[in-house]
Amino acid sequence: MRRKKMVILPKLHAPAGKKWFVYFSVRDPRSDKMVRFKRSGKLNSIKSAKARRAEAERLIEEYRQKLLSGWTPFVDETEVIYEDSLQYKGLSDIYSKRRSSNRTLNYYSNKFLESIKGKVKPATLQSYTSKVRTFNAWVDARGESGNDISAISNKLIIEFFRFLIDERQLSGNSIGKYKQILFSLFEFVITNEDLRINPVYNIPECNRINDEAPRPVFSSDIEAFKKIIPEADPQLWMAIEFEFYCYLRPGRELRLLKIDDIDFARGLIFIDRNHFKTRRENVKEIPRHFLAKLRNTYKLHTFPRHYYVFGKNGMPGPQHLGKNNLRYRFNKFRDALQMPREYKLYSWKHTGGTLASESGIPVKDISDQMGHTSLSTTSAYLKRKGGRRITSIRDHYPEL
Numbered sequence: 001m002r003r004k005k006m007v008i009l010p011k012l013h014a015p016a017g018k019k020w021f022v023y024f025s026v027r028d029p030r031s032d033k034m035v036r037f038k039r040s041g042k043l044n045s046i047k048s049a050k051a052r053r054a055e056a057e058r059l060i061e062e063y064r065q066k067l068l069s070g071w072t073p074f075v076d077e078t079e080v081i082y083e084d085s086l087q088y089k090g091l092s093d094i095y096s097k098r099r100s101s102n103r104t105l106n107y108y109s110n111k112f113l114e115s116i117k118g119k120v121k122p123a124t125l126q127s128y129t130s131k132v133r134t135f136n137a138w139v140d141a142r143g144e145s146g147n148d149i150s151a152i153s154n155k156l157i158i159e160f161f162r163f164l165i166d167e168r169q170l171s172g173n174s175i176g177k178y179k180q181i182l183f184s185l186f187e188f189v190i191t192n193e194d195l196r197i198n199p200v201y202n203i204p205e206c207n208r209i210n211d212e213a214p215r216p217v218f219s220s221d222i223e224a225f226k227k228i229i230p231e232a233d234p235q236l237w238m239a240i241e242f243e244f245y246c247y248l249r250p251g252r253e254l255r256l257l258k259i260d261d262i263d264f265a266r267g268l269i270f271i272d273r274n275h276f277k278t279r280r281e282n283v284k285e286i287p288r289h290f291l292a293k294l295r296n297t298y299k300l301h302t303f304p305r306h307y308y309v310f311g312k313n314g315m316p317g318p319q320h321l322g323k324n325n326l327r328y329r330f331n332k333f334r335d336a337l338q339m340p341r342e343y344k345l346y347s348w349k350h351t352g353g354t355l356a357s358e359s360g361i362p363v364k365d366i367s368d369q370m371g372h373t374s375l376s377t378t379s380a381y382l383k384r385k386g387g388r389r390i391t392s393i394r395d396h397y398p399e400l
Helices: 047-066 089-096 104-118 122-141 154-166 172-193 218-233 232-245 288-296 325-335 347-358 363-370 376-387 391-396
Strands: 009-011 022-029 035-041 268-271 282-285
Touching: 009 047, 022 047, 047 218, 104 122, 104 172, 122 154, 122 172, 154 172, 218 232, 218 325, 232 288, 232 325, 232 347, 347 363, 363 376
Parallel strands: none
Antiparallel strands: 009 022, 022 035, 268 282
C-alpha cells in the first residue's frame, strides 16, 4: 500500500524582483488533503540580499523543527494534535494518535478576542491582542500550549508575571493591564463553563515606574518650538494649536478631523462620538484669536467640506495622514532641539490645560472644553499634569 505524505517540509520561494516566502504543505486530518501554507515573516522588509537569505534559512529551520516535533497549522481549528519528540518518519502516527480538543489556551484566546471586537475601541483591541499574544507565546515556549485550558494553574500565571516583572522590566502600570486582561480572558472561559476558578490571583506586586508620560511644555521651551516649527512645518504647528486651544487628542480626534466638523461662524468644533475617547459627542469652543487664524492664515473655510483638515502634502485633502505621521514629525523637532523625551505631541493638550488654569480660567470651563464628566476629574488631571508649582522658588532662588 502506498504511504501518504503527511508533510512536505519548508522550502524558499525567492523570485527576482518579487516577494519572498517560505512554503510547506501539511495534510488536513479532517479532509485528508494536503494544504499548502506560506510564511514570509519579516523577509520582505530586509534590504540586504545576504541578510534576507539568512533570515529565510532561519525561517525554514524554525518551521522544519516545528513540523518535525508534531506542530500543525490547524491548531486553531477544532482538532489539536499532541505528541512530543517525534521524528519525521513517525509523523503519520501523530494523526492516528491525536487527541481532539477545542479547550486549549490558543483556542479560547481567539474566541475571547473575537467576542470583544466592536465592543471596544481599535486601540484597546490592539492592546488586548498584543498582551494575550505575549502570554500565549510564553506558554508555548514552555511547551504547554497544547494542554487543556484547565491546566493553566495559578502557579503558572505567577511565573508569567515574574517573567514580566523581572525579565521584561515592565512598569507597575503595565503589570496591572496584563492582570486585568488575563483575568478577563479566564472569566470568559468560565462563562463557557470550561473552567471553574479564575487562576489570575495573588499576582506579585510591582511598584516600578517607567515614566515617559507626556508632560506640559515649559514656557521657555514653548518659545524655542515657536521659533522653528511654524515656519518649517506649518501643518504640524496647526496640529499643535488645535491641541493647545481646543484640547483635541492627537489620535482619531485630530487626525480624522474634517473641515465640515468646524463651524467657522460660531467658532465651534464638533467631535464625532466615534472619534471621542468616551464615545459621546463633544463640542469644543475655539478661542477668538485661533478662529481668526484658522480663517485668515490657514484659510480652512475655503477648502471642500468633506476634506480632512490634516491631509497629505501638508494641506487639507480627501485622504487623512497616517496614524503616527504627526508624532514622528514632532519628535524630530524635539530631538533636534535636545528637548526632554517627556515632551510628546500629546504634551500640547496638557500644556493648554495647565496654562489655562494658571491664567485664571475656571476649572468648570476647562472641564467642559476637555469633555470631562466631572470637575474632580479635571482637578485631578491638572494636578497630575501640571503639579504644584512654587514659582518664587523656580524664578527667584539665589544662585550658588
